[in-house]
Amino acid sequence: MTVSFWQQRAREPDLACDVAIVGAGIIGCSTAYWLHRLRPSLRVLLLDAGQVASGASGRNAGFLIQGTATDYVTDQKKYGPERAKELWHLTRENRDLLVSELRPEVFHLEASGSMTVAGTREEDERLRASVSPMRYDGASVAYVTAADTNRRLRSQGFFGALYVSSGAMLDSVALVRHLADESKAEVLPHHPVLELDERADQVTLETPVRRVRAAQVVLAMNAYTPKLVPELGKMVRPVRAQMLATAPLLPRWLHVPAYTHEGYFYIRQLVDGTVLLGGARHLHRVKEVGYKDETTPDLQADLEAYLHHYFPQRADVQVVRRWSGVMGFSPDGLPIWGPVPGHNRTLWAGGFTGHGMSFGFRFGMMMAELTMGYTHAEYADLFASTRFIKPPRQAVSKAS
Ligand SMILES: Cc1cc2nc3c(=O)[nH]c(=O)nc-3n(C[C@H](O)[C@H](O)[C@H](O)COP(=O)(O)OP(=O)(O)OC[C@H]3O[C@@H](n4cnc5c(N)ncnc54)[C@H](O)[C@@H]3O)c2cc1C
Structure with a gap:
């Protein structure tokens, strides 16, 4: 998507906020909800290229499946008994x-x-x-x-x-809209984020409508994450x-x-x-x-x-x-969160592998806690993107 000179010149005034969330699906809206519960004084903006629940969150079957897509025996083999149990408890x-x-x-x-x-x-x-x-x-x-x-x-x-x-089972669009309302965030529909620029103590999001400046950013774009951050296409x-x-x-x-x-x-x-x-x-x-x-x-x-x-x-x-x-x-079927590579103030979440409704509301709580700097948030280790980062060769040979 490109923006013409005239469109750029006619943009709305810039907005500033404490946290900007990109993507108003189950993850973005849940994160906004829990941010409000943790710290009601925060100014949170919720931007979406379309509108609330226009992505997968508004197009699914509304099943709240417990655990993952596969049976428990397979999960125990694939993820180990402890992680299988944690996944079950989270859902x-x-x-x-x-x-x-x-x-x-x-x-x-x-x-x-x-x-x-x-x-x-x-x-x-x-x-x-x-x-x-x-x-x-x-x-x-x-x-x-x-x-x-x-x-x-x-x-x-x-x-x-x-x-x-x-x-x-539930009505997904009604749930996500309810979350957006209850979060008290300011919703900015039809604001596709085209660029993300982090400098010093601020992140700038460029959209065709306006520029948004935020102290912190959460990308909750799921499948669309690699369109903004191509390096995350691996995940x-x-x-x-x-x-x-x-x-x-x-x-x-x-x-x-x-x-x-x-x-x-x-x-x-x-x-x-x-x-x-x-x-x-x-x-x-x-x-x-x-x-x-x-x-x-x-x-x-x-x-x-x-x-x-x-x-x-x-x-x-x-x-x-x-x-x-x-x-x-995602490569292993489990959701992922992490810092956007090269950024300190921007987290991302994605890879829900067809089960975001089963994870989303609780996952949003974890994202809100991480955004607030609680690095030991429950479940954070289970889903951290670091699980895909191979240890350096030397460390492997020493350990073995
Ligand atoms: C047909 C179908 C059936 C499913 N059934 C189930 C089910 O029964 N149970 C279950 O648990 N899961 C189900 N899922 C999966 C579930 O819907 C997803 O895992 C979940 O909705 C992901 O939520 P999300 O918030 O991460 O992403 P999305 O809901 O996809 O939200 C991402 C948002 O980001 C916005 N966006 C994208 N790019 C930009 C940009 N550049 N700037 C601003 N905004 C942007 C999009 O417009 C979108 O609103 C199903 C999915 C589908 C498609």
């Missing part, structure tokens, strides 16, 4: 804080529990094996047999499932996800969000009967990358085929909306 805290801090009726939170449903026998075995370590680590879960899973979801062909009592890459919504199907039969086939398909139903269905990205990996906001007939056909296959009695339903959104994927 649980995230969900509990949404209920205790905010007005959940505003964003239609349904404390329904959730079902993680196996699409293969092998996945079923992993889900079943996850029950005991999950319970040991404090999770309230139950294994559901294939017959009971299909009875409960009125489906056919699924293997077993895990019922997770703390899982939930966050843009991946597309698609969804559809059907005409209302009444009476409502799905009362829990169902996350199936390792999370590659996800389906839920609203109180009015509307079915929301997303996924199938794994069948189109080459195409489903980048920043293009568009749906594709092939992937959408796969979503409909899934509905026909697993929910045959709902097969003649009319699709009323199809959409896409851009997610930020």
